[in-house]
Amino acid sequence: xxxxxxxxxxxxxxxxxxxxxxxxxxxxxxxxxxxxxxxxxxxxxxxxxxxxxxxxxxxxxxxxxxxxxxxxxxxxxxxxxxxxxxxxx
Amino acid sequence: xxxxxxxxxxxxxxxxxxxxxxxxxxxxxxxxxxxxxxxxxxxxxxxxxxxxxxxxxxxxxxxxxxxxxxxxxxxxxxxxxxxxxxxxxxxxxxxxxxxxxxxxxxxxxxxxxxxxxxxxxxxxxxxxxxxxxxxxxxxxxxxxxxxxxxxxxxxxxxxxxxxxxxxxxxxxxxxxxxxxxxxxxxxxxxxxxxxxxxxxxxxxxxxxxxxxxxxxxxxxxxxxxxxxxxxxxxxxxxxxxxxxxxxxxxxxxxxxxxxxxxxxxxxxxxxxxxxxxxxxxxxxxxxxxxxxxxxxxxxxxxxxxxxxxxxxxxxxxxxxxxxxxxxxxxxxxxxxxxxxxxxxxxxxxxxxxxxxxxxxxxxxxxxxxxxxxxxxxxxxxxxxxxxxxxxxxxxxxxxxxxxxxxxxxxxxxxxxxxxxxxxxxxxxxxxxxxxxxxxxxxxxxxxxxxxxxxxxxxxxxxxxxxxxxxxxxxxxxxxxxxxxxxxxxxxxxxxxxxxxxxxxxxxxxxxxxxxxxxxxxxxxxxxxxxxxxxxxxxxxxxxxxxxxxxxxxxxxxxxxxxxxxxxxxxxxxxxxxxxxxxxxxxxxxxxxx
Numbered sequence: 001x002x003x004x005x006x007x008x009x010x011x012x013x014x015x016x017x018x019x020x021x022x023x024x025x026x027x028x029x030x031x032x033x034x035x036x037x038x039x040x041x042x043x044x045x046x047x048x049x050x051x052x053x054x055x056x057x058x059x060x061x062x063x064x065x066x067x068x069x070x071x072x073x074x075x076x077x078x079x080x081x082x083x084x085x086x087x088x089x
Numbered sequence: 090x091x092x093x094x095x096x097x098x099x100x101x102x103x104x105x106x107x108x109x110x111x112x113x114x115x116x117x118x119x120x121x122x123x124x125x126x127x128x129x130x131x132x133x134x135x136x137x138x139x140x141x142x143x144x145x146x147x148x149x150x151x152x153x154x155x156x157x158x159x160x161x162x163x164x165x166x167x168x169x170x171x172x173x174x175x176x177x178x179x180x181x182x183x184x185x186x187x188x189x190x191x192x193x194x195x196x197x198x199x200x201x202x203x204x205x206x207x208x209x210x211x212x213x214x215x216x217x218x219x220x221x222x223x224x225x226x227x228x229x230x231x232x233x234x235x236x237x238x239x240x241x242x243x244x245x246x247x248x249x250x251x252x253x254x255x256x257x258x259x260x261x262x263x264x265x266x267x268x269x270x271x272x273x274x275x276x277x278x279x280x281x282x283x284x285x286x287x288x289x290x291x292x293x294x295x296x297x298x299x300x301x302x303x304x305x306x307x308x309x310x311x312x313x314x315x316x317x318x319x320x321x322x323x324x325x326x327x328x329x330x331x332x333x334x335x336x337x338x339x340x341x342x343x344x345x346x347x348x349x350x351x352x353x354x355x356x357x358x359x360x361x362x363x364x365x366x367x368x369x370x371x372x373x374x375x376x377x378x379x380x381x382x383x384x385x386x387x388x389x390x391x392x393x394x395x396x397x398x399x400x401x402x403x404x405x406x407x408x409x410x411x412x413x414x415x416x417x418x419x420x421x422x423x424x425x426x427x428x429x430x431x432x433x434x435x436x437x438x439x440x441x442x443x444x445x446x447x448x449x450x451x452x453x454x455x456x457x458x459x460x461x462x463x464x465x466x467x468x469x470x471x472x473x474x475x476x477x478x479x480x481x482x483x484x485x486x487x488x489x490x491x492x493x494x495x496x497x498x499x500x501x502x503x504x505x506x507x508x509x510x511x512x513x514x515x516x517x518x519x520x521x522x523x524x525x526x527x528x529x530x531x532x533x534x535x536x537x538x539x540x541x542x543x544x545x546x547x548x549x550x551x552x553x554x555x556x557x558x559x560x561x562x563x564x565x566x567x568x569x570x571x572x573x574x575x576x577x578x579x580x581x582x583x584x585x586x587x588x589x590x591x592x593x594x595x596x597x598x599x600x601x602x603x604x605x606x607x608x609x610x611x612x613x614x615x616x617x618x619x620x621x622x623x624x625x626x627x628x629x630x631x632x633x634x635x636x637x638x639x640x641x642x643x644x645x646x647x648x649x650x651x652x653x654x655x656x657x658x659x660x661x662x663x664x665x666x667x668x669x670x671x672x673x674x675x676x677x678x679x680x681x682x
Contacts, residue, residue: 017176047183047186049186049212049216052216055216
């Protein structure tokens with residue numbers, strides 16, 4: 001099952017070190033494959049370097065795409081986490 | 090005595106920036122992480138498992154390295170700084186990146202180091218191209234991790250840093266924070282770096298760890314030969330390679346002499362800083378990292394007269410959160426209590442990286458007259474309020490004072506106070522503990538602030554004179570510019586007058602006036618400052634014992650007369666000669682260094 005959703009990055013300095021690390025550790029809790037898409041770049045949400053390369057600044061919109069058993073939950077929880085600024089500020 | 094031997098190479102002399110004081114003499118270790126050479130090799134399918142094992146082994150070793158670095162940073166500098174390593178550990182453990190590497194080994198039949206180098210370099214390049222400074226900084230982390238892993242793959246157990254078998258002087262093109270921390274302090278006699286300034290990581294850490302260091306010595310790296318002798322004089326910013334017998338003896342004598350003087354001075358650390366007739370001068374320390382607290386205690390300092398809060402930013406390379414700041418400020422305040430700690434709000438810009446560059450990518454043509462210090466804080470309410478909240482919260486744990494750099498007008502103090510009121514109301518609403526009435530002061534370092542010192546004094550509890558900027562702004566001289574640096578005169582009559590005006594204005598309004606600039610640590614200036622009525626001197630912990638010894642040898646009436654005479658002189662040279670004569674008449678030679 002493939003699920004998608006969209007999140008807006010609200011952290012002051014974007015999806016950088018700490019928020020990125022928090023996002024990656026959340027993504028790793030799911031069985032599903034999770035990808036993040038911004039503009040033309042698609043990266044693995046379970047990879048810290050991938051997420052950093054995405055360079056999502058404050059205010060940018062990022063699409064979440066998940067495939068696998070718990071894909072729906074993964075998308076939902078990641079969006080919620082983004083709304084809470086990834087628990088870092 | 091160390092194994093210094095006379096060389097056959099001709100002696101070579103280099104000058105750089107005096108980043109951390111002291112003299113070191115010892116064998117050279119040329120530190121070059123770049124010398125790792127990775128070449129591509131096609132492997133046989135039967136070798137795949139072996140290559141994967143090599144990769145896993147190197148990853149395991151690197152993880153061990155990074156964990157021990159993290160522990161060391163936490164112990165020597167402060168817990169807050171250990172997080173730097175966390176970013177590297179995360180990059181190291183990135184499974185999806187490692188899968189790419191394993192795939193290349195399996196499918197492309199590439200050797201492990203080439204596959205790893207290839208994949209990591211691609212990520213690094215992408216990060217480097219980012220418009221965002223935080224992302225670009227992560228490129229440095231990826232580079233660090235990559236170099237470490239390759240080192241382990243290519244050299245087995247032995248990393249470059251483990252080559253430090255005997256105490257050495259490290260000469261490098263560039264030293265990274267992690268390189269420096271990883272080193273065994275007892276094996277590093279001194280540091281020389283071809284790049285960097287006084288506020289680079291190397292300089293900040295070398296001072297904290299009390300390792301003599303000279304940075305910004307361009308052209309030194311390529312020709313340096315391992316194992317031969319070098320002398321570094323971190324006090325004066327000199328590096329001498331392959332010294333001849335005469336030079337060597339001179340510096341060995343100098344080193345011995347400094348040691349003797351220090352020992353005799355540290356023996357007096359419990360005695361108060363007061364003149365022969367009982368006038369007390371508060372003698373405190375200038376520091377910027379929690380790891381320096383030990384030096385403060387050892388020096389016999391009465392608290393901290395200048396805590397450079399921006400080091401937390403400079404070392405971490407990102408703006409610290411409120412909690413991170415709170416923890417650090419609280420720790421510092423508790424460690425010094427009941428002695429005071431004066432926190433200076435973020436003093437970024439000028440020579441401490443171009444703040445506007447970092448914040449919004451604007452390159453200023455004249456950063457010293459630009460976006461720096463209090464100007465950045467007032468322009469970034471979120472940043473400033475976060476710091477003020479952390480400082481006020483920490484105020485419940487000790488004797489905290491707060492001062493603001495680069496004050497040029499009274500309006501700035503009004504605006505600062507509005508921020509403080511806002512922050513206090515917030516903290517009150519949240520039910521947090523804090524002291525409402527901590528002393529507030531201005532760093533007096535712009536001539537306009539001196540001219541309105543009486544007006545500022547009505548709004549503040551103290552002044553602290555910052556001499557380096559005051560001199561450069563008054564005389565309009567950039568000390569780093571060789572063609573005009575001769576005009577930079579610490580004892581210029583105008584500077585002495587500005588100091589006197591600040592003291593008089595402060596005292597007329599019953600506030601205390603201190604000095605935290607370089608002049609406060611210059612023995613020659615002490616009798617004059619005492620004569621002008623200075624209340625506090627804040628200096629590097631290294632020179633503090635010497636300054637105390639001088640204060641203890643002075644008599645206040647005599648200093649007062651000396652100051653009156655100095656005010657009559659019209660030329661800097663006369664002032665300097667007069668003060669030198671006074672020092673020679675009253676103090677033994679070793680205090681005049």
